[in-house]
Amino acid sequence: MSLPVHTAPLGLSLRPTAPSSPASPPEGTAPLGLSLIPGTPYSVLVLQEGYSRALPDGTMQADGTVTLLRGPRLTLVDTGGPWGRERLLGLLAAQGVAPGDVSHVVCTHGHSDHAGNLNLFPGATLLVGFDLSRGEGLYLPHNLGDGAPYPIDPGHVEVLPTPGHTAAHTSVLVRGTALGTVLVAGDLFEREQDEAAWRALSEDPARQEQSRRRALALADVVIPGHGPPFRVRRGEGGPGGGPTGRETPP
Secondary structure, eight states: OOOOOOOOOOOOOOOOOOOSSOOOOOOEEEEOOOSEEOBSSOEEEEEEOOEEEEOTTSOEEEEOOEEEEESSSOEEEOOOOGGGHHHHHHHHHHTTOOGGGOOEEEESSOOHHHHTTGGGOTTSEEEETTEEEETTTEEOOOOGGGTOOEEEETTTEEEEEOOSSSTTOEEEEEEEETTEEEEEEETTSSSTTOTTTTGGGOSOHHHHHHHHHHHHHHOSEEEETTSOOEEEEOSTTSGGGOTTSSOOOO
């Protein structure tokens, strides 16, 4: 979340890997009503649901969604704002997680409400936008800028380039959950039914529109940056009905 800054396109492309089953066009969305999505080998838990609201003086108050991926490589997606440091530590502790347990931290982009507590995790592999580092400033190669995904756990968890909100924006794709494929989307989606909001906050609305369409073709569930998770609805038998095509719980 940030006030709009308009820039010229950088020529990046979103080139995510194909979903495990053929995607049909989404027919709409629906609230998920869950904060925990079980799965094997990864479950997805929304630790903190993001929000944003305009204030009467023209300012905006916001904080980002924080999501924990529990599995072989314990991964945190976005860290919230620095004003929520103690709250984040408490949320992790309630799950039996210490900062040193976290293998990977992905900040979908560099805005302060998404990357504000990055320094709590110096032992993790850190991906902020397209900057990938480990240890004491060791920067690692990847191909996100060319449109290729970055695998955290191949076949299960990967980071996709989803430019638009910022030029180096990413989202995290989690396969194999009880509800199908989950996309932890950062500010690719502000919230469900965000058409009145996202364009004004985008550095490149045309690129973001492309990224959003491709993301919806991959995901059964979207976790947005500033609102509750929502389902992507498709025709019966399509991937929007869960991993087998059956209707998932409301």
